[in-house]
Amino acid sequence: xxxxxxxxxxxxxxxxxxxxxxxxxxxxxxxxxxxxxxxxxxxxxxxxxxxxxxxxxxxxxxxxxxxxxxxxxxxxxxxxxxxxxxxxxxxxxxxxxxxxxxxxxxxxxxxxxxxx
Amino acid sequence: xxxxxxxxxxxxxxxxxxxxxxxxxxxxxxxxxxxxxxxxxxxxxxxxxxxxxxxxxxxxxxxxxxxxxxxxxxxxxxxxxxxxxxxxxxxxxxxxxxxxxxxxxxxxxxxxxxx
Numbered sequence: 001x002x003x004x005x006x007x008x009x010x011x012x013x014x015x016x017x018x019x020x021x022x023x024x025x026x027x028x029x030x031x032x033x034x035x036x037x038x039x040x041x042x043x044x045x046x047x048x049x050x051x052x053x054x055x056x057x058x059x060x061x062x063x064x065x066x067x068x069x070x071x072x073x074x075x076x077x078x079x080x081x082x083x084x085x086x087x088x089x090x091x092x093x094x095x096x097x098x099x100x101x102x103x104x105x106x107x108x109x110x111x112x113x114x115x116x
Numbered sequence: 117x118x119x120x121x122x123x124x125x126x127x128x129x130x131x132x133x134x135x136x137x138x139x140x141x142x143x144x145x146x147x148x149x150x151x152x153x154x155x156x157x158x159x160x161x162x163x164x165x166x167x168x169x170x171x172x173x174x175x176x177x178x179x180x181x182x183x184x185x186x187x188x189x190x191x192x193x194x195x196x197x198x199x200x201x202x203x204x205x206x207x208x209x210x211x212x213x214x215x216x217x218x219x220x221x222x223x224x225x226x227x228x229x230x231x
Binding site: 004031032033035042043045048050055056058090092094096100101102103104105106107108109110 | 147148150152157158159160161162165167206208210211212213214215216217218219220221222223224
């Protein structure tokens with residue numbers, strides 16, 4: 001099975017612009033979670049989508065949004081970029097069963113976003 | 117809110133030596149625990165996870181971890197380090213049910229292996 005893929009792998013943007021990142025989950029996985037990784041804050045949960053619905057959300061401002069399509073592919077959008085948004089953005093897919101917490105998340109390679 | 121503490125942001129060992137990476141969690145109920153590894157410019161790869169049952173969990177690449185409820189710990193060990201083990205390791209805890217895709221990670225431990 002193909003793993004989780006993320007595009008693009010690298011992005012450079014300037015402050016004030018917006019950006020859209022894409023994530024294709026493992027075939028059969030219906031849940032996609034997004035994380036931000038920075039040297040200062042570490043790995044932080046952004047949100048999770050399942051069957052095109054956001055089921056969970058972390059503590060990020062409304063500039064961070066996402067969506068999921070009927071084929072489970074997901075996109076994440078950041079509007080009005082700030083310097084502090086520079087980070088590695090990781091998505092992870094899982095089966096999305098029941099929300100028990102036992103689901104294994106499989107991570108993609110990430111998108112490295114640099115905001116100038 | 118759940119939290120995870122990894123003691124030691126950097127650990128250095130010699131090739132062939134024991135690897136011990138420490139993880140403590142804060143949770144009012146027994147959580148589900150995970151160890152992930154991240155190699156440079158890559159995503160996270162699952163090493164092992166504890167959900168229920170046997171408290172000693174074996175993972176890939178010779179790693180194992182023991183869940184100790186009394187100590188709220190889930191330390192990762194490997195009897196003999198290889199050069200290829202050099203990477204960053206993250207301990208994570210699943211949110212309380214319903215968890216809906218949220219993992220809370222520790223700050224990570226960079227493992228260096230010397231020849």
